Amino acid sequence: MGKTGIISAGAYIPYYYIPRAVLSAGWDAKGSKGNRSVINFDEDSVTLAFEAAEDCLGILDREKTDALFFASTTAPYAEKAHSALVSTALDLKDVFAADFAQCTKAGTSALRLAMDACSAGSFNQVVVTSADCRNAFPKTSQEQMFGDAAAAAAVGTEHVIAELDAVVSTTNEITDIWRNAGDQYINIAEARFVTNHGYMTEMVKAIKAAVAKAGLSFEQIDKFIFTTSNMKDHLTLAKKLKIQPEKVQNTFMMEVGYCGAAQPLFLLTAALLEAKPGDRLLLAAYGNGADAFVFTVTDEVSKLKKNTISKYLENRGELRSYGQFLSFRGLLQADPGQPYNIKSSTAAEWRLQDTYIRCYGSRCKKCGLTMFPVNRVCEGCHSLDDYETFRAPDYKVKVFSYTLDNYAGRSDFPLLGHIIAEDEMGTRYYMNSTDFMREDIQVDAEMEFTFRKIHNLANFVNYYWKVRPVRRMKGGND
Amino acid sequence: MAESIKDRVAIVGMGCSKFGERFDCSLSDLIIEAAYEAYHDARIDPSQIEAVYFGNVRANQIAGNPVADALKLNGIPMFRNSNWCCSGHVALINACLAVASGVYDCVMAIGAEKLKDTGFGGLGIGRGDSAVMENRRTAPGSFGLIATRYFSQYGLSMDEGRRMLAKIAVKNHANGFLTPKAHFHKLISVEDVLNSSIIAFPLTLFDCCGNSDGASAAIITRADIARGMRTDPIYVKGFGSAIDSTMPHFRPGFSWTSFPSLVKSSHDAYAMAGIRNPREEIDVAEVHDCFSVTEMCIYEDFGFSARGKCRSDIEEGFFERTGGLPVNIDGGLKCFGHPVGASGIRMTYEIYHQLQGTVDNPERQLKNVSRGLSNTFGGPPQFSCVLILGNEKG
Numbered sequence: 005m006g007k008t009g010i011i012s013a014g015a016y017i018p019y020y021y022i023p024r025a026v027l028s029a030g031w032d033a034k035g036s037k038g039n040r041s042v043i044n045f046d047e048d049s050v051t052l053a054f055e056a057a058e059d060c061l062g063i064l065d066r067e068k069t070d071a072l073f074f075a076s077t078t079a080p081y082a083e084k085a086h087s088a089l090v091s092t093a094l095d096l097k098d099v100f101a102a103d104f105a106q107c108t109k110a111g112t113s114a115l116r117l118a119m120d121a122c123s124a125g126s127f128n129q130v131v132v133t134s135a136d137c138r139n140a141f142p143k144t145s146q147e148q149m150f151g152d153a154a155a156a157a158a159v160g161t162e163h164v165i166a167e168l169d170a171v172v173s174t175t176n177e178i179t180d181i182w183r184n185a186g187d188q189y190i191n192i193a194e195a196r197f198v199t200n201h202g203y204m205t206e207m208v209k210a211i212k213a214a215v216a217k218a219g220l221s222f223e224q225i226d227k228f229i230f231t232t233s234n235m236k237d238h239l240t241l242a243k244k245l246k247i248q249p250e251k252v253q254n255t256f257m258m259e260v261g262y263c264g265a266a267q268p269l270f271l272l273t274a275a276l277l278e279a280k281p282g283d284r285l286l287l288a289a290y291g292n293g294a295d296a297f298v299f300t301v302t303d304e305v306s307k308l309k310k311n312t313i314s315k316y317l318e319n320r321g322e323l324r325s326y327g328q329f330l331s332f333r334g335l336l337q338a339d340p341g342q343p344y345n346i347k348s349s350t351a352a353e354w355r356l357q358d359t360y361i362r363c364y365g366s367r368c369k370k371c372g373l374t375m376f377p378v379n380r381v382c383e384g385c386h387s388l389d390d391y392e393t394f395r396a397p398d399y400k401v402k403v404f405s406y407t408l409d410n411y412a413g414r415s416d417f418p419l420l421g422h423i424i425a426e427d428e429m430g431t432r433y434y435m436n437s438t439d440f441m442r443e444d445i446q447v448d449a450e451m452e453f454t455f456r457k458i459h460n461l462a463n464f465v466n467y468y469w470k471v472r473p474v475r476r477m478k479g480g481n482d
Numbered sequence: 483m484a485e486s487i488k489d490r491v492a493i494v495g496m497g498c499s500k501f502g503e504r505f506d507c508s509l510s511d512l513i514i515e516a517a518y519e520a521y522h523d524a525r526i527d528p529s530q531i532e533a534v535y536f537g538n539v540r541a542n543q544i545a546g547n548p549v550a551d552a553l554k555l556n557g558i559p560m561f562r563n564s565n566w567c568c569s570g571h572v573a574l575i576n577a578c579l580a581v582a583s584g585v586y587d588c589v590m591a592i593g594a595e596k597l598k599d600t601g602f603g604g605l606g607i608g609r610g611d612s613a614v615m616e617n618r619r620t621a622p623g624s625f626g627l628i629a630t631r632y633f634s635q636y637g638l639s640m641d642e643g644r645r646m647l648a649k650i651a652v653k654n655h656a657n658g659f660l661t662p663k664a665h666f667h668k669l670i671s672v673e674d675v676l677n678s679s680i681i682a683f684p685l686t687l688f689d690c691c692g693n694s695d696g697a698s699a700a701i702i703t704r705a706d707i708a709r710g711m712r713t714d715p716i717y718v719k720g721f722g723s724a725i726d727s728t729m730p731h732f733r734p735g736f737s738w739t740s741f742p743s744l745v746k747s748s749h750d751a752y753a754m755a756g757i758r759n760p761r762e763e764i765d766v767a768e769v770h771d772c773f774s775v776t777e778m779c780i781y782e783d784f785g786f787s788a789r790g791k792c793r794s795d796i797e798e799g800f801f802e803r804t805g806g807l808p809v810n811i812d813g814g815l816k817c818f819g820h821p822v823g824a825s826g827i828r829m830t831y832e833i834y835h836q837l838q839g840t841v842d843n844p845e846r847q848l849k850n851v852s853r854g855l856s857n858t859f860g861g862p863p864q865f866s867c868v869l870i871l872g873n874e875k876g
């Protein structure tokens with residue numbers, strides 16, 4: 005068994021971003037610079053975490069995964085294992101699944117325990133996926149600084165791209181940033197109290213201890229990856245520790261924003277994409293204490309797809325309405341529209357999870373015809389129950405026909421694409437489109453599958469798949 | 483086919499309510515309006531009805547209750563079907579089969595639908611059985627898929643394709659303008675269609691039919707006693723009914739420009755009726771124009787136009803009132819709206835009167851017509867029914 009470390013990393017940035025100026029214009033005020041990323045109305049921390057993990061699994065053998073950790077402060081359920089849902093959407097089988105929550109350090113808590121578990125030989129390949137879409141009170145600077153995103157890292161002991169040299173964690177009981185059960189919005193105590201007695205104190209403590217534990221000096225660290233809730237705290241921290249600003253990892257605050265529990269792995273992924281073999285990286289994340297890791301990058305780092313983050317940043321859509329921003333996040337109820345004709349049921353959702361969550365089609369063993377979803381009777385030869393399944397999202401699809409329906413969607417986004425798609429095997433799919441502009445939808449246009457939140461019929465979150473113009477698979481997994 | 487139904491049963495009376503936004507009427511009122519016109523037309527007493535075949539999709543009550551309660555038909559069998567847009571035709575076909583079997587001498591087929599009591603303009607969100615797979619599927623969204631694919635397959639630009647479809651809407655509105663019982667009476671131009679708001683690209687408002695309320699009924703008897711009831715009974719020449727396996731959205735290899743159920747149902751009906759060349763032998767047709775593109779697709783699948791060539795027929799006015807084969811001469815679903823269960827019998831009502839020469843507005847009456855066809859096509863779409871009528875035996 006080799007040294008434990010990171011074996012892959014991935015990220016996800018939602019399709020939409022909103023200029024901070026648009027948020028402030030909603031209050032006739034001057035806004036901060038830059039953009040923040042925003043979830044679409046069909047996204048939540050589960051779907052974001054799925055995307056990052058799917059990206060991360062691109063260079064790995066999915067079947068070797070034996071544990072999945074989900075980390076978020078904004079998981080949709082107060083009680084239910086999101087890790088079970090995400091691992092099923094990822095088509096992982098027989099895995100240990102666990103949720104980490106309630107703290108912006110949840111992502112690194114999961115990462116540390118994944119390292120420990122692999123070091124102990126308990127697991128061979130652990131996927132840690134973290135996502136957040138936190139809400140700050142409207143009109144606050146946090147509303148502008150926050151961003152929605154996800155990031156994942158896989159941990160193992162073989163083909164490691166960044167070996168773990170040391171890890172130190174601190175704990176601090178401080179009510180600096182909190183959200184009461186049932187609340188929509190986070191609370192923040194007085195700024196200087198929060199910064200000085202929370203973030204700065206714990207980060208300094210953990211970082212110094214981790215560098216010392218690794219037997220290194222600060223000069224020997226090539227990149228410092230610090231989480232930050234704003235444009236400057238990480239730079240103030242660097243100054244305090246006498247670290248040159250160029251050694252501090254870019255925080256994507258201008259493009260993405262502060263993505264909570266996802267930020268540590270997001271910034272780690274970004275750092276790994278630029279790292280050279282032999283580089284030493286220090287990752288420090290805050291949340292009622294701090295976790296600090298020291299990694300040494302190996303030759304295997306070249307396996308990471310260089311466009312893991314850029315492919316998402318280069319393919320985005322601008323949201324121009326504060327109303328949609330609020331409504332997509334469920335903070336404002338727009339016109340509820342007509343009622344659904346269909347009914348949902350937890351039993352049906354469970355029974356049909358190979359279709360709804362795993363997105364399987366069937367391939368007839370007799371005549372080879374592929375169909376979606378799984379069909380017991382073959383359309384081609386009428387064979388009964390004589391099929392093997394395949395995972396549709398492993399394939400790109402092309403548009404066979406489409407309609408752009410101006411009234412079929414939600415009132416806050418009425419445009420809906422009805423897509424008839426076909427994969428290379430000739431399987432036909434009917435899916436709704438998401439994350440698209442009208443002009444993206446054309447006959448023969450390439451699309452990919454994405455896991456989305458559909459509605460809350462029967463009082464639970466009903467998830468299913470949609471198709472979107474290619475973002476994830478471009479130059480990546482395919 | 484063991485034996486054709488040709489000339490074994492006849493329609494001796496029909497009724498049709500005014501179609502429209504009948505906020506003043508219940509489902510029961512609509513049923514009464516259609517049924518009593520049919521009784522009167524057939525010159526029968528309600529007690530002569532031996533069985534009822536009822537087409538309806540959305541009534542709150544299930545079974546035959548809406549008809550039994552409205553018409554006070556006591557102690558007779560009522561067979562209800564909910565075969566989507568084809569419910570009216572399925573009621574008609576089942577009524578014909580029952581009489582042809584010799585079990586009954588006089589039955590009623592009735593279709594009725596009340597769509598305007600929902601409290602909102604549309605039909606609600608989502609279709610199908612699954613809570614998520616078709617949670618936002620709409621009718622315009624499904625039928626629009628035919629248009630996009632047809633234009634792509636036959637190399638029509640969006641503008642060329644949309645203009646072709648617009649001509650169908652213009653034709654049907656010109657016809658519906660002459661039909662008192664239609665919902666809409668409005669003459670429109672191709673530009674009106676193209677400039678109206680887009681519902682589901684490439685379909686605009688005027689490419690789509692409306693939601694309305696309505697009912698229609700037919701009294702069916704044995705052909706050999708029909709002449710004793712009236713001098714001008716209309717004979718059933720043949721029917722076809724077919725459903726495609728696997729919803730087209732998920733069916734591998736599905737073309738989206740032709741529907742096997744349309745082809746099969748029309749061929750079966752032609753075979754029963756002894757029709758070899760429908761373009762020449764059908765004198766008038768009422769086909770399913772829930773959207774202009776549906777009617778376009780039917781031209782080719784029914785053999786009215788050559789495959790991929792309907793555009794020239796449309797441009798040349800072949801399906802207009804003065805053309806070689808007038809289609810939807812009463813204005814079609816475009817002008818009547820589509821109260822789902824009622825539409826098939828409403829279409830047949832027009833054919834029945836055209837063949838009798840008793841159309842309610844002489845301006846719409848065709849001359850020298852002896853064979854007429856009615857058709858509904860429904861579901862996601864997946865299901866087609868065809869009925870062919872004639873005004874003489876043989």
